[in-house]
Amino acid sequence: MRGIFFEEDDAQAVVAKLLREGWEASVQRERLAGEDDDEDHPWAVLTDAPDIVFEVLVDQYDGWLDAEEQAPPVAQPLAPLDLPTGPKRIKRSDPGA
Numbered sequence: 001m002r003g004i005f006f007e008e009d010d011a012q013a014v015v016a017k018l019l020r021e022g023w024e025a026s027v028q029r030e031r032l033a034g035e036d037d038d039e040d041h042p043w044a045v046l047t048d049a050p051d052i053v054f055e056v057l058v059d060q061y062d063g064w065l066d067a068e069e070q071a072p073p074v075a076q077p078l079a080p081l082d083l084p085t086g087p088k089r090i091k092r093s094d095p096g097a
Contacts, residue, residue, distance in 0.1 A: 001065065002046050003054060004063055004066050005063040006043070008043050017057060025045060025048075026045070044066070
């Protein structure tokens, strides 16, 4: 899971707290598309902490969660359809009936 923070101090504080609690955590600079100024890039905290633990810290330090996209579940293949073997008759063969 990844949290984004605009202040380096906040990102470092979150990492320190997660490490103290026994979770793996690291911080890195996050380059956003369209940002020209290197000083305006936010900080990303990556961790293996449970979602709820990390979410509380992200809220506490005014960051936001950047949930990773999960692959859609693989659908089970459907059984083949039982299709008719011949054409369907729309009109009756006996016009006088």
